[in-house]
Amino acid sequence: MGHKVLAVFFTLICAPGLYAVFLVPSKNPVAVGTNVTIKVNDTGIITVGLWLFGPSTLYMWYPGGLTQGASLQTGTEFDSSTYQLTLSSVTLKNSGLYVLESMVPIKTRAEIALDVQEPVSNTTAFVSMTNLVEFNDTVTLTCSASGTPLWFSWHNGSSTVTPGERVELRNGGRELFINGVTRYDEGPFKCLVKNNISHAETNQMNLNISYGPGNLVITASSEKMVYVSGSDIFLSCSADSKPTAAFYWMYNGNRLNVYGSSYNLRNTTQNMRGEYTCVGKNPVTLRYAEVTKMIQIVDPISAVTVHPAGYPVEGTAFNLSCNVVGPVDSIHWMKNGKYLDDDTDDTITFFNNNSILSFYHPDLSDDGLYQCAASNAVSNMTSQTYDLMVNYGPNNTEASGPHIAVVGSSVTFSCSSVSRPQSQYSWYFSGLNVKNGSVYVTEPLSKTNSGEYTCMAFNSITGRSSIDSVTLAVYVPVSNVTVTSNNQQPIFNQSFTLTCTANGDVQHIQWMKNEKNLNSDNMINFTDNQSVLYINPLTLSDNGLYQCLATTAVNNMTSVTYDLKVFYGPWNTTISGPLVGAVGHNVTFSCSADSHPTSRYSWFLNSTKLGEGPELTKDLSLNSSGRYTCMASNEITGRSSNASLEFTLRYPISNVIVNAGNQQPVFNQSFTLTCTATGDVEHIQWKKNGMFFILTMESLSPMATRP
Incomplete structure (x- = not known):
């Protein structure tokens, strides 16, 4: 690789930029006489700027100077380092729009409306009148206060008063008007006045509302529909009334010389029964009301007994009679504590005002404890029990015992019947008498002992007999339940079979996966009486713990788990590592793939094999660039998958120098x-005073530094 030289020429010119300015007051609205500070958030340096109040200038600042506006009010302070504005001891005149304008280095504007308010004060309330009569009178409550602005609300106790049919809020809520007052309008009332900065409430006011009398009630010291002769009855009258009502009493429409809320009746007799009336009057409302109570008084019952007419015999008519001493309103018969009704039971009937209970054909269902209950308005009495027992049977013969058993075990059969006197019992199997008595315990069973076991019940008094049977099936229990795969390999997208084997009289097999029952679907089928589980094709969702439950009538057994893990992959083979490296250094590549079991990895540079394993580390030389390939392979599924990346070599950078040649940096030139x-240079970034900056003609302009 050779050497490259990069030269850059630029001129600095400043162009306006954009940023957001936010004004945040320490509070808003503001109470008169308090201080407030308007802070400036999220801003840079403002070289030239203005604070305005409405259209008027408060402050203007610029490099080397700060000018106050002609409209600046006393108590207004400006912090030139933070640009915040502080207003001390504000008045209503300080309400308005405050604006911060940035002129240099950027032009932007932020504003906020400040609201100065007077606190609530001088709160008073009065009422037009306090002594009122329910439903007759109206009342007005008036509230006044100082402050800006004001909201009024009224409270009756803990509840807020709202307008309704009888209630009006007038004059912006200052007046509460109630038409036709009720007893629930007594208060206490208070007026709550508030604005955005404070609130106050008046003293509580109460109304004195006279009402009633109403809801008159007569109560007795012990409330009863009817009283027994000789009782003391204490009557008391009450009414909802303010002030308290005055009372007098009447009997059967005739006024008595009895005054006050109480009237006592002592050692009462039947001729004292009748209507007792309480009359109440309110001395203020001048209203009357009355209430009447009926008092009933009768004598009690003194004795009740049951007498049989002969002996109860099955199929023979039989009567019971109820004898009562004292006045009787009704007689009811009971059997085992429950009332009898001849309308719903056609085997019995009642005669002589229910004093006689007659059985047409007594039978087993008539057995029980019988009583008669006599009653009148003030008392009731129940006789002692009469134990009715009818001779019968045997009926309802029942043989009981298990219907299934295990080979080698013994079982117990029991027999019972309903009979008086008690029946005698015999057991039969295959026509032979095998046991006498109600209980039969077998010898150890074999499969030949399956069949019907019959019990015969016999009553020596009635001469009757009846039979019942139990059918027994003897089974070999389930054992040795196992799940096998017959040496198959569970490979993704191929079919797979599991087989359930068990010893014994297996009646049903249930397959389970992760302890939940499996049902057939479009990929799962069961064959050979569900002993074979067939999955086609296998997916990763088939992974899990498989069991089979083999069941017979006498037991069940679950196999140990078969852990099915589907072999798959390799899928999603990926290679990771750098795409560029420097000669003389080393580089590490990593390879991964979704696979079970874990894949085997092989590495290639172009077509040359480099090594094996999930990672490859290589020292970089001139011939180290090219296509690096990772091949993942699964020895069980027989599949493989590749991933590649292109790697490029670079020479590292060195000998970085900044020079100005023979130039002199002269102002405005x-x-x-x-x-x-030296090296493979791809990008050059300039710094000034240790900070990166963007090279534009505007950012280097000499004019950018001017105020």
Whole structure:
């Protein structure tokens, strides 16, 4: 490689540039009498600039000087190093538009509107009247305050008052007008006044609103629909009323000489039942209201018993009677604690106002504990239980036991029936009596013991018998469940087969992948009663842990996992490393590919093999440029893939020199600097005072430094 020389000639001229200027006040709006600073953010050096307030100049600065405008107000300060403006003890006159203009080195403008406001003060409120009658009167609450600007709102307790059918906010919210006051308008009311910089509230005001009487209620010391004779009944009357209402009492429409909210009835009798009325009056609203309560008083029941008519026999009519001492309103029969109804049960009927319970044909369903319950308005009483038991059976004979069993095990069968007295039991298998008694335990079972086992129940009193059977199937359990691949290699995009083998009476096989059941789809099929899993073609999504679950009626067993990892690749072979290097140095290239198992890598320069492995490091000489190729290969899939890059040699740069020749740098004349270097020079960048700059005619103009 040879040597190259690059020469550059330029003149410096400054051209206007662009940048953003932002004005940020320390607060806005601003309270009268406080200070505010307007800061300038994100700006460079402003050589010549102006601060304006509206159309008037506050400050102008330039190299070597600062001029104040004629409209500058007292308390306004300018910081020439940061360009920020500070206003002290502001007044309303300080509100307006503040503008910063940059003239040199760039021309730009930023502005902000400053809003000076007076705080809220002198807050007062008053009410037109405080003593009011509900629904009759209206009231106006008025609020006043000083400050700019002002917003008014009213509060009733913790709630904000909003306009509605009865409520109006007048005069910009200063007045709250309520038409037809209610008891919920008593307050406390307060007025909240605020602007952008402060807020204040008035003292609370309360209204005295008379209302009622309403919602009169008579309550008893113990509320009952009916009272038992001899009870003491204490009546109390209450009403919603302000001030408190005065009360008097009436009985069956006749006024009593009883005044006050309470009326006590002691040692009551049935002739004291009737309507009791409480009348209330409000002394301010002059309104009346009344409420009536019905009081019922009766005598209690003293005794209830159940008597049978003979003995209960299956199929023979049978009666029970209920005997009651005392006044009776109703009689109800119960069986096992639940009420009986002859409308829904056609095997029973009731006579003589429900005092007799009759069974037409007693049977097993009629067994139980029977009671009768008698009641009137003030009392109820239930008899002792009568235990009704009907002789019957055997009915509902049931043989129970397992339906499946394992070869070599023993099983237990049980037999039961509903019978009075208790039945006797016998067991039969293949027509032979094998056991007497309700429980039968077999000898160790073989497959020949599969079949039907029958129990016979016999009642020696009724002379009846009945049978029931259990069918038993004996199985060989599942064992030795395994998954094999028959020495196949799982290669991407090829078919693959797994086989499930097991010993025993296998009834069903279920395949699983990663412990989740597998179902057939367009790539997965099952054959040979699902013992063979066929995948075609294999994809990377088929990777996972495969198992098969073999099931029989008596047990199931899952194989150990078969770890399927699909062989694939190499894919996406890539080579990385520098594209340019210097003679005398070394270079390292890396190669990678998606592959399982990991690929084998071979390196070539043009067509010459250089080495093997995922990385290649080479010392650079004159013949080191050219095409570098990495070949990735997979020995199981039999596939390979290449990636290449072009590498170029360069001579390093040295001996970089700047000279001006024999020129003298004279003001307002052109001047030339020359940069020379040895090596493969691709680009030259100039610096001034250690900082890079862009070479344009404008940026080097002498005029650029003028203020």
